[in-house]
Amino acid sequence: MGRRSAALPASVSRLRVRVERWRERGAKRGRMPEELWAAAVSLAQAHGLYRVARALRLDYGSLKKRVERSPDSEPGDTDDVGRFVEIDARHLVPGLASSGAVVELLDAEGTKLVVRLSGRESLDVPALVEAFRRHRS
Numbered sequence: 271m272g273r274r275s276a277a278l279p280a281s282v283s284r285l286r287v288r289v290e291r292w293r294e295r296g297a298k299r300g301r302m303p304e305e306l307w308a309a310a311v312s313l314a315q316a317h318g319l320y321r322v323a324r325a326l327r328l329d330y331g332s333l334k335k336r337v338e339r340s341p342d343s344e345p346g347d348t349d350d351v352g353r354f355v356e357i358d359a360r361h362l363v364p365g366l367a368s369s370g371a372v373v374e375l376l377d378a379e380g381t382k383l384v385v386r387l388s389g390r391e392s393l394d395v396p397a398l399v400e401a402f403r404r405h406r407s
Contacts, residue, residue: 279317282325285309289326302328311336318379375402 278286289306314322314337323330373395375383383402387393 278321278325279313282313282317282322285313286326289328307336311340315340321379373398375399377402 285306288309289302292302292306310322310326310328310333314333319334319337320330322328323333371387371393373383373385373387373393375398383398385393385398
């Protein structure tokens, strides 16, 4: 079973219409206007590089370079979608055994958080979920 893609945000859909309109005017061989590139960069920073490049049918490498050159860009900001970071809970909770409860959180864009507990410690799951959601907004 394939991975279901989340619906595009309205801002990405609106920009896709503008880009397609520009392409239909016969400007396919010319350079895309800076106004459209700037909007694409802004959306890529908010919604992920790959997702925006694919939705707008833009070259991923070209969009990535523009995002990296953007004054609003921070190191590591280029493509948060699909990034996975595993934190070994044994470093956070001394004496943690390898068996126990596992909490996995996955958002619509593919960001994943996995927490493994031995059963000796408690976890405020609602607070963890809220922190995970805030991180993506």
